[in-house]
Amino acid sequence: MVDKDDDLGLSLALKCPEALPQRPLNLFVQKKALCSDAFHASETRAYLRGIDVNRAPTMADCEDVGVSSPNSTISSISGKRNDRETNEEENENENEIESSEEDAGGTGDTVRKKLRxxxxxxxxxxxxxxxxxxxxxxxxxxxxxxxxxxxxxxxxxxxxxxxxxxxxxxxxxxxxxxxxxxxxxxxxxxxxxxxxxxxxxxLSPQLYMHMNPPTTLTMCPSCERVAVASASSSAPSPSPASNPLAAAPHFPLGPHQHRPMPIAGPWAGAASMRHRPFDAHGTRS
DNA sequence: GACGTACCCTGAGTTACATCA
DNA sequence: CATGATGTAACTCAGGGTACG
The missing domain is CATH 1.10.10.60 (Homeodomain-like)
Known part of the structure; x- marks a missing residue:
């Protein structure tokens, strides 16, 4: 078995909470010793009622009485591998504790007390x-x-x-x-x-009609596309309108600026202006 | 070495009690 | 005092890992 001594700091780095494992319901999985434990669960509970757990534990409280989950000594006592070193120590520990028959449910009352x-x-x-x-x-x-x-x-x-x-x-x-x-x-x-x-x-012709005529074609170094009218209006490639996040790198705020290009027409102008810096009101700076 | 079985440990979910507002 | 909300000890169940025949 893996020794847990050197494992695990305090941090449970749950970086992907939605990836928590989904448990398939597998009814055919063979489970050992669970049936009997489950069967005894209600008895156990009834038996526990009336036990004051806010005191030092007693033998009557201890696992070998049946107050436990399948993980406890119930299953280990009959264990094959018998890490009896562990159980012996547990029993030794338990033996230090005084037994108290009355606490163990003499009245048969049904109260599961809870330890604080x-x-x-x-x-x-x-x-x-x-x-x-x-x-x-x-x-x-x-x-x-x-x-x-x-x-x-x-x-x-x-x-x-x-x-x-x-x-x-x-x-x-x-x-x-x-x-x-x-x-x-x-x-x-x-x-x-x-x-x-x-x-x-x-859509505002007067805005671009007064623009200085562009003198050169420009190409975006990121997308390597010349700002051609048809490309900007019909190309299926991502545009800021359809995919702002994907387009974001094409709108750098810093050194990435383009010169105007010599294309006439409203969309051509818009296409070139696409790479122009604007002020807060959308007008050219 | 592959396989089946038994055991142990843990996580997830639930229950039930204690406490407090 | 009764009640609902909250915190948490204790429980059940399922699955994974290991030892062993």
Whole structure:
């Protein structure tokens, strides 16, 4: 088994939250020992009712009574591989704890009490989690001993803590993506507006009739296209109007400027003006 | 080496209790 | 005091990895 000691800092770098694995429902997968555990679940719960978990755990509370998920010692006790080193240590830990028959449900009442970890316990758990967000069995036992909790409780705490961390990271990522989306929307709006202004200019003959006649053809170094009328009006290639983001590189704000070209006609003028700098009102500078 | 089985661990989702406004 | 919202301990289930025969 992989030793988790050296793995995992605190950061769960969930950089792609939407890529979370989708679980296919596979009813045919053979699962060991789960049926019996599931079967006992309700009994277990009923059995648990009346146990005060806000005290030091007792033998009666411990996993070997049946209060556990399939991960716990229930399945491991009969385990083939029998990492009994672990279980022995767990039992040893559990044996330190006094048994309390009455707490174990003498009344048969059905109340699942819930442990509230003390501030000190929480602080220690948090500290440990910062160091490594998963625990190997030895660490788990040591921590359980230190906190006077059952190993299972430490295990559950780490599971839930990882889940919370991941959830938080997902929220952060969502927020970030939301802002990206807003920025892009704003950029899109701005470019659409720019296109609209260019179209307006194109339809105003007096604007371009007074232009100085261009003397040379120009070519955009980015797209390598000469600003020819037919190309600008009918070519299917991306234009600022249809794809502002894709066209953005063709509208550099800095050194990328073009000289006018000697083409007559409204669209020709517009085509050449396409690469001319405009002020905020869409007029030529 | 491939295969089947048993076990262990973890993530995801859910439940239920405790606490607080 | 009752109630809804929220936080979280504990649980169930499914899947992946490993050991072993």
């Amino acid at each position: 970890l003390s501030k000190e316990q929480s602080a220690i758990l948090e500290e440990t989690f910062k160091e490594h967000n998963t625990l190997n069995p030895k660490q788990k036992l040591a921590l359980a001993k230190q906190l006077n909790l059952r190993p299972r409780q430490v295990e559950v705490w780490f599971q839930n803590r990882r889940a919370r961390t991941k959830l938080k990271q997902t929220e952060v990522d969502c927020e970030y993506l939301k802002r990206c989306c807003e920025n892009l929307t704003e950029e899109n709006r701005r470019l659409q507006k720019e296109v609209q202004e260019l179209r307006t200019l194109k």
